[in-house]
Amino acid sequence: MTSDVVLRFAEYMFGKWDLEIVKKENSWLMNFIGWFLQLIRVMKKKTFMERYTTTMFGKVYLNFELGNLEQRSWASQMALIAHESEHRRQCTLGPSWWWRLEYLFSKKKRALYEMWAYGTSIKITYNLTGYIIDSYNYAQKLEDYGLIKYVKSAEKYYEHVIANLHNDTYDSQVDIDAKQWIKDEMLSYA
Ligand SMILES: [Zn+2]
Numbered sequence: 001m002t003s004d005v006v007l008r009f010a011e012y013m014f015g016k017w018d019l020e021i022v023k024k025e026n027s028w029l030m031n032f033i034g035w036f037l038q039l040i041r042v043m044k045k046k047t048f049m050e051r052y053t054t055t056m057f058g059k060v061y062l063n064f065e066l067g068n069l070e071q072r073s074w075a076s077q078m079a080l081i082a083h084e085s086e087h088r089r090q091c092t093l094g095p096s097w098w099w100r101l102e103y104l105f106s107k108k109k110r111a112l113y114e115m116w117a118y119g120t121s122i123k124i125t126y127n128l129t130g131y132i133i134d135s136y137n138y139a140q141k142l143e144d145y146g147l148i149k150y151v152k153s154a155e156k157y158y159e160h161v162i163a164n165l166h167n168d169t170y171d172s173q174v175d176i177d178a179k180q181w182i183k184d185e186m187l188s189y190a
Pocket of ligand 1: 083087113114117
C-alpha cells in the first residue's frame with residue numbers, strides 16, 4: 001500500500017464533504033481551544049494538540065502529515081479520514097454552529113457524535129484490512145474526551161457495529177461512500 005491511496009481517499013472524502021486540510025500545530029484557533037479544554041478539564045492541551053485531529057468550520061486540523069506512513073499506518077489514516085468526514089456529516093444534521101455548541105457543552109451529544117464517528121473508524125478499518133478493533137479498548141478512548149460515564153455505552157455500541165459489519169443497515173452516507181470507494185479501489189487491483 002502506498003501513501004498515494006491515502007491521499008486519493010482524502011481527496012475524495014474531503015472533497016465530497018467540503019473539508020480543507022490544515023496543520024493543527026500552526027492554528028491559533030486550535031491552540032486556543034486546547035487551552036480552553038484544559039481549563040474546563042476536558043483534556044490536556046498537549047493531548048488535544050498532539051494526539052487528536054479536529055474537524056471544525058469546514059477544516060480538518062491534522063496532527064500528522066497525511067500520506068506519511070512513518071507517522072501512522074495507511075489503514076489508520078484512512079479510518080481517520082472517514083471518521084472526520086463523519087463529523088462533517090453530523091454538522092449537516094442541523095445548523096453547523098449548533099453541532100459545535102452541542103459538541104462542546106453537552107457530554108451526552110459529544111459521546112454520541114464520537115461513538116458514531118468511531119463506529120465509522122471500526123467499519124472502515126475492517127473493510128480495509130479485515131481487522132476487527134477491540135470494542136473494549138476503543139471505548140476507553142472516550143475518557144480522553146471527558147466522557148468516562150459513557151465508556152460502557154460506547155462499548156455496547158461498538159459491539160453492535162461489529163456484529164453488523166457484514167450488512168449496511170446502520171451505515172451513514174459517509175460509511176456508504178467510503179466502503180464503495182474501497183471496493184472500487186480493490187477491484188482496480190484485481
Ligand atoms: Zn471524533
